[in-house]
Amino acid sequence: MLARLQSATGRDDLIEQMVLLPEPKKPFSKKPQTAKGVNLIVAYDASPNSHTALDIAFWIAHQTRLATNAEVTVQAVYVIEDNQSIQYPNILTFPQQQPSFECEVSQVSKSVTQVLTQPKLQTAIAPLQQADIILWQARSLAEEWQGSFKSHLRFGSIAIELKKVVESETADILFLGCNSVNHPMIEALGFNFPCAVLGIPSCIEE
Template sequence: MLARLQSAMGRDDLIDQMVLLPEPKQGQTRQSINLIVGYDASPNSHTALDIAFWIAHQTRLATNQEVTVQAVYVIEEHPTTDYYNILNFAKHLPTREFSVSAETKSATSVITQPKLTGIKSYLQTDTVKPLQEADRVLWQARSLSEEWQGSFKSHLRFGCVSTELRKVAEFASADVLFVGCQSFYHPLIETLGANFPCAVLGIPECIDE
């Protein structure tokens, strides 16, 4: 995947820049590919999502394999670490997952902002604004997926960022997790741990050049 990206951009250093945690040794062949993106609509996470869609598109063309991109927005229950401009989360919300949008494939219809479902009983004064923000963030992710016309899912989760990203990656049997980090020294990468179930890719520093 990264070799094709390097070739398209005329670079030879993207693998060194983007691989923040290496792929675990698995030795298994999958019929479908799942790309997970930690997303919060910040510029860096938006770049990570765009790269994921580009890689998904090129992989479909090159291999004819089914590729699904899944955006994950996490509202942190008790934030203690500043992830600055990568994943920013609200406070004091219960650990629970809600489905924000159904899987989208090859859509050409007019984009309308989806509404959160299954949360009416959860709407309290201190949770309405974070949930409205989550609605907006994941709508942006879905809008970008419409441009790529690929298979897309979105997730809204509550809890610890690294824990929830791991849960989604394990449940989806993810091949890659994309995040908006540019260094493996980033606090988020450190909390994901060396035994993460899939490779973790960041965004290259040359993206601003």
């Protein structure tokens, strides 16, 4: 996939720039998997860098479909975590350890007004409205590429929730909106992450 991207952009250093965590080594005794679609996961929070990561994922998905006729799905993951006071630039908010759970935006929107008192309602609705807008932006970009797309709204630790989505969706690649292996999120994901992790190339600013 990255080789095709390099060829299209006329560069020969994208693989070196973009691979933040390599694909994990598979056990030798593991049986070959049956043919399946390709799943590309993007950590998305509507920041410029995460938007670039999503755009690159759609471009790679499009080129892969053209070259292989494989079914490629791009999935955007947005995580709401309780403590949003600690932030790192160019990537999703870096979380504290929090209980995690998953739900659909529509389900939350329907049920939250029935179970919360007014003060709690105002506190809860704001992040959910922001999440809905952010995921709508991702869906709009998916429509431009006319590709297969899914979105996930998760609650808890960003690193933990990304790993859960990657595992549950049997993802091939996780895209992050950062361009350095020294980014705190890479350390949080750990070096035993279940799929390759790609960032955005620093040359994109040139």
